[in-house]
Amino acid sequence: MSEKFDAIVVGAGPSGNTAAYTLAKSGLNVLQLERGETPGTKNVQGAILYSDALERIIPDFRDDAPLERHLIEQRMWVLDDESFVGSHYRSEGFNQPPYNRYTIIRAAFDKWFSEKVRQAGALVICETTVTDLLRDDKNRVVGVQVDREGGSIYADVVILADGVNSLLAKKAGFHAELDPTHVGLAVKEMHFLPEETIEQRFNVGEDEGVVIELFGKVTQGMMGTGFLYTNKESLSIGVGCMLSDFKTQKISPYALLENMKNHPSIKPLLADGEMKEYTAHLIPEGGYKAIPRIAGDGWMIVGDAGMFVNAVHREGSNLAMTTGRLAAETVVALMQESKPMTEANLAAYRNRLDDSFVMKDLKKYKEMPEIFHRNNQFFTTYPELINRSAHTMLKVDGVDKKTKEREIFSSFTHKRSLFGLMGDAYKLWRAFR
Amino acid sequence: MNVKVEEKLFQNRYRVDTDHPHVNIRNPDVCEYECKTQQCTVCCPAGCYTREGSGKVVLIADGCLECGTCRIICTDYRNVDWEYPRGGYGILFKFG
């Protein structure tokens, strides 16, 4: 009576979809289980899509994927309470197809992606929460238990793409509860505006988009960033900070977002918009050192569940897709050689990951999270100093520039010793190296 | 600033599983008498946890965004039982 598949993929986000797609394309009998009403209804992202990872499995995705705007301009703003110092990078190079980065709306995008998974031949079943993993007498994972009557389903391998909370792996004892220093909490709102208004306000043409990364006082001293992305007819605005910081603060996440929205430099961008959704989501930002065990007898972990996020570059979905693909390719290779899905055989997944940009990038920034954790001046003192410097420099008030420079220098050293400044610079250089 | 999270949640779509709350406080006494910070009442992005005058923490998870914050920040007492809602229930993001 019980159903048996070659592989079960738990979750229909970018990692799960890529895994299920890759497996099904290779002719495997795949079941994908998703707890949302439709794929996407439980998923939250900023959201920016990096073409490369998707292109590798669906080269012509641009033909029908619901893409919002391709990004031609990146702004970085460092804010204090009433001003910001910013850099803008805009290039016609980004405006030549095939485009490299797009804003997307996940509910629509995930639904599209899932349709591709179905077309590839996987059986996709939604509204079904996997509550546990099934084990055999040797403690190998042999399937999943879902929250429905008659819900024991078997498979040679189970790919856990169940997101940042990674409840299944935790329940199975594969890894421990997340540490608040390893996760960020982001809250986001969707503000709808007419297309033309967005294009005028952000100085872009049809289908062209802008990303604004926000640093400084918007996080009120916590380690984190804000963001504002342009979609076709909406803006995604959000702010995220480390949970460990939230844990010691007396400001609620929604108040933080509300404050940010009311910053004099941001408010006009949102004016007259219609807020249509408020979301919250955790981001696994523990980096390389926090990556748990990612494969064992009959199971593998992909995407957010495995901490595969590059917090420094705010990349996640591309890592998710890549891990999903590499996990699936590992399974396909083993199946072709009729090898069992043992821990030893599935270790090939880790090797593939190590050879990919995923692990290389994460390794490069492995010190980053800790540096920021131990040095909150990056989020408090510096933004204020930078803004004050700009103000001093730009204000025309009869004071000569040399004196101004001296004032700026002394305000830096006053707030933070010369040693401190040099140390910070060194730490950042080390981490980025 | 007086921010009303209700106004924000009003925009969202939910299918509440009335008889099956997916988040529960394990032992309410721990929240009331032992936990000094009651940080869940601050950090929950949906304001699901409220502190009553008496010091009791009341949880109504209908507006839950299923982020997991409350569970993870409860490091001292591990007093939150947290599961995903039954299939199809809970928050249903329109945009995500």
Place this chain on the structure above:
Amino acid sequence: MSETAPARKGKRKFELDPRLAGYKGVWVFIEHERGRVHPVSWELLGEGRKLADMLGVALSGVVLGEPGATTRNFCEEAFYHGADRCYLIEDDILKDYRNEPFTKGMTDLVNAHQPEILLLGATTQGRDLAGSVATTLQTGLTADCTGLTIDPDNRSLAATRPTFGGSLLCTIVTLNYRPQMATVRPRVMAMPARDESRRGAIVEHPLNMVEANIITKVLEYIPDAMQDKPQLPFADIIVSGGRGMKKPENFQLIWDLAQVLGAEVGASRPVVQAGWADLERQVGQSGKTVRPKLYIAAGISGAIQHRVGMEASDCIVAINNDPNAPIFDFATFGIVGNAMHILPALTETFRQQLATTKIAS
């Protein structure tokens, strides 16, 4: 669009099929249950009067019921409320409302006397009947209307109704079909003044049915008062309590006010969760959706879960000691204060008020 705005260009000039020109007059179905006419019927006579006057035609009531003084009295009352005429079918078969005989009676009357407009209440009875009658007559029916008027260009009935759960309104016309039928939501149209000096003509008609041929039988009628289950979705007045009532004992204050008002008692989710009130009484997202004339919310903050279940109420009175409570953002009237003090005062004031009106009437 302002009323003086010129007619839109290209608006099709509508010519009524000459075969339908014989349809004249405005009819209102006089709905009754257990010897009592549903107030919506009088409201419709008030509205029908305006339409009939605009068209320069007669306004008629349609009464179907068992033979006797009660049924005849409905016709008299219809005249008092504005009807010029009443079409009457008296038959024992029509003692209780049933779809089959009422549909036959109504369609026979329409075919015999050809009204141009037929209005019914958007009640369970009116909608049951209207759907069957319109299908039998193969004519257009606009359901659950909140506004009626006559298009001066072509004498047709323009019926406005909410759609998509009330977030939109649309105006609907019935073109080359007669009669133009509409069911109208109760409590939307004004109640006309009752004028006992008004008289009218009764036009009688036979039903021509035998009970043996009617398949559906009414075994029993159970009045709501006989049922122990609260009937929140159908209540006209609801008094609800929330967590701000502090203690389960204080919830008695809610019951006291409800008793004076003849109201149902509602509750917010936390209160039900705490066991102060039955799940049956929970208003909101995971409870009941209500739409009373008056909703009194005491100690309820107005969280979204509650709001979605009651915001369609005609009048919302909120009592809360937190002036920033979200409920004040959408309530009609607000009292900032301690519910434990305000509720007894309200109960007493209502009691006095009602005692006075009782003496006066």
Place this chain on the structure above:
Amino acid sequence: MHIVVCIKQVPDSAQIRVHPVTNTIMRQGVPAIINPYDLFALEEALRLKDKFGGTITVITMGPPQAEAALRKALSFGADDAILVTDRAFAGADTLATSCALASVIRQIQNNMPVDMVFTGKQTIDGDTAQVGPGVAKRLGLQLLSYVSRIAAVDVEQREIVVQRRAEGGVQVLKTALPCLVTMLEGTNEMRFATMPNMFRAARHPLKVWDKDAAGIEDMTKIGLKGSPTVVSKVFAPTPKSARAEIIAVESGEPKDMAVTLLAKMFTRFPQIEKQLTQQA
């Protein structure tokens, strides 16, 4: 017993918002769901099937995307599903819709007699409550609308007893099969689908019928052509006044607040005073 359940895929109207400033309708991100009232009908039909056995055929008329609604109905336990989809049906009002649905049910009946037709009391997008009565009339079925409870079914005698919501109470009605039932809300709770049914629903080959398969002969009776009513205007309602009028009195006495409230309330809402007087 063969029960046909008519369902409709509708936009989740609870998600449609009117912009508070511009007073325009915000349509973005409004999902399509099974009309909630139809779920009560489906569940009631499933309960009859649990009790007496038989077959449940779910039908829906709509665009190809309505497939999702049918698959969901299959997952709850329906046996078969028919998607009636054809451009010719577009723009139908209640009269034309009931014509098309009645024709579909006649076609189903040709293969297997239908004992009962179930549907919700109304849809949340149209809110008319008229398609059910219309279909019953066309098929000559006994109409049981606004049913709050199925009290008894006698399969041998082909009789059914139901409670029907009436003004101020419920009617207990007894009638003979075949009949058409429109279900009231809150009468039951949709079951949680079993995993085998989820699998079956995902794999079930759907029947897709166009107007010919649906047995439509007279094209003037369906779609826009067959609709006597025409929408002449769609507009947004004037928004409710934003904030509550706060009742404040100089004395600050609850008693005075109550008196002020009553006076203001009865002025603005004479119907409330009337309601109270009527009750008294």
